[in-house]
Amino acid sequence: LAEQRLTDAIRGQYELFGFAPIETPAVERLSILNAKGGIQRQIFAVRRPAEDDSEQASLGLHFDLTVPLARYVAQHADCLTFPFRRYQIQKVWRGERAQRGRFREFYQCDVDIVGSGSLDLVHDAEIPAVINATFQSINIPNFEVRISNRKILTGLLAGCAVEPTRLAPALRVIDKSGRDGAAATCAQLREDGFPDRLVDAVAELLGSTTLDDARAVLRSHGAAADGVDELDVVMDGAGRLGMPAERLRADFSIARGLDYYTGTVYETFITGHEAWGSVCSGGRYDDLASYFSHRKFPGVGVSVGLTRLLDLLVQGEYLHVDGESPARVIVTMADRGRFLRDYLALARTLREAGIPTEAYLEDRALRDQIAYASAKGIRVAVIAGASELDNDTVTIRDLKHHIQEIVTGDSMVPYIRQLLAS
């Protein structure tokens, strides 16, 4: 019930921004899933019934929603309207060691905007606004989207004459500075044999608190500042789209995956729970479907790990699971032998008024029926015996506040509506 409510809220916000839902099969060809390399070792293979051994490895369960999106866009490009704005909320499977916060079967909620040939930078501004609206809608009290642009770090490293083969190791160390701190990062870079010139430049960049500071650092090391200029456009646009300035922070240490993102990168942290790690990450990529198509599809997007987020929200007591039933009302049966038909008609009336209602249909004592409703977290009980039904009335009991009142049949629905709204 809690997960369903969380999913609905996320979906509602994605649709508010005009993203359309798509769904792709859970089972894809292994050749598709393996195309990008990376996490093959985590793929669950699927074997068709009565299939001979030679074909065993031909299918697998998808491990993310990006590879299926790439396959989908390449396959259906001729029918899609670009920029293609889609969201996708589906289970994915990964053969990881299951542990707290890591699952083998879990939900991801992805939004992406994919262009054909090109995609304007302003699209990157929508993503933080979507995250903000989404996290607000699920009542997370405080959170921060940290944003950077891959070109800033790669530009700085190039400006400091780091060899191309050493780029990835350097980025990997710098990416950890959000967790380990700038001092530890610089010490590690030095230990790994990077020149002082680079270590100093990184220290200056990580110490920058404004975009202008970062621009100055880049220029002083002979690097172009176009990554900062892009970040400027994106942060300004995000603000215009409703992202509060205090929830969006430039963080020049963010690098993320090494061979995938090419521009803007995002991570999202829940304030006070930064150790949980980023709960919503993504970025800009130059070419989504290069393995499946000769056409170029640049895009930008972000993914919420829903199952993990749900787990964290429940652990952190941000999410209260209110009962185990969507029913708000139970129609009890005080004298089932005589009035069963009346009770069923009462349940019908409440449902037709849009109030989720359960009729208690076992033959039990009234106190057992009330105990059952309380155990399930149902708020209101309708109780009626001969004295009520002969006078066209019912007793309405508020199971939360332990008060009850006799109302006429006609006022049952409005009375209960008011009670539930209070």
Next chain:
Amino acid sequence: LAEQRLTDAIRGQYELFGFAPIETPAVERLSILNAKGGIQRQIFAVRRPAEDDSEQASLGLHFDLTVPLARYVAQHADCLTFPFRRYQIQKVWRGERAQRGRFREFYQCDVDIVGSGSLDLVHDAEIPAVINATFQSINIPNFEVRISNRKILTGLLAGCAVEPTRLAPALRVIDKSGRDGAAATCAQLREDGFPDRLVDAVAELLGSTTLDDARAVLRSHGAAADGVDELDVVMDGAGRLGMPAERLRADFSIARGLDYYTGTVYETFITGHEAWGSVCSGGRYDDLASYFSHRKFPGVGVSVGLTRLLDLLVQGEYLHVDGESPARVIVTMADRGRFLRDYLALARTLREAGIPTEAYLEDRALRDQIAYASAKGIRVAVIAGASELDNDTVTIRDLKHHIQEIVTGDSMVPYIRQLLAS
């Protein structure tokens, strides 16, 4: 988008009746999936990454939601409140030959009420009421729930002294009479060597149009009429719960699966499309989890094959897919160079008013932007150049009726709301 709306409507009705959502993993142990026999040959096996061959066959994808429910109830019986009312909307996988109306990966929408030890017959009355509310909510103009009770046919066969081993073949023939007609059914029974006494009894039963007729047939053949009595209680209760009499018909030919259902059985046909077959079927079972538990869990439930229903509704043109975007409004950019920030702010205002809105963020001519919105089925365009923005106005164009009007900034939201509601 269409499937999402269909799923939401079904879910809404299930919750209105107080069913709580559960979700079980797609991947179960093969020993669980195989416990009930039946369709092993259709199970997709799942292999863990880096698993050695000896373990290959230990996991599989679930092929229905009933076996996982049985496992779930047996496993969590101590934490559940009985009667346990759950709905479950998930994908299932079957290794069938894919063809029209048959898929290898598809959605099922199940509701079940499961008791511990016993479950009152009145619960069986809720199921047709749930089907009725659900099918009405998805705008199916006319449909019929056909209902029977397994005890009627098995009682009649026993009364006619059919040997236990011949019960299943006889039921299988009779179950087809809804499609083939009573005459063909009787001819087939005769051809299969069943005695005249039985063939005559079946002909009489299938010719019965009322419960009293059926009672008389059973009694005249020495069979108990308790199946008819149960059906009577269930049909009366369903009526009280809102099921219109003209949509619920006793059909004594319904037998359904042979070793599973023990009482009430349901099938649902869309009027004029009976050849599609039943789109929602189920029934009462005496013991859900006999393979997993020594406790007895009787239940009653029904399953909608969502993917197939969606396919049929689209084919039958009952379901119109209205555009490919949830966005109702597009904010166009007539002078992006000067007013980008204003356009983004307009999009924000509309979203904050709860109106799904896309901002067009590519740098294109206005007519391309309008063409894009029309292609996606977006209803309203917001257009603003210097002449509008300098006077705090915007032009609102109705892309469906090709009319437009200039309104003030403050009246943009109410004007668009009214347009969308019209």
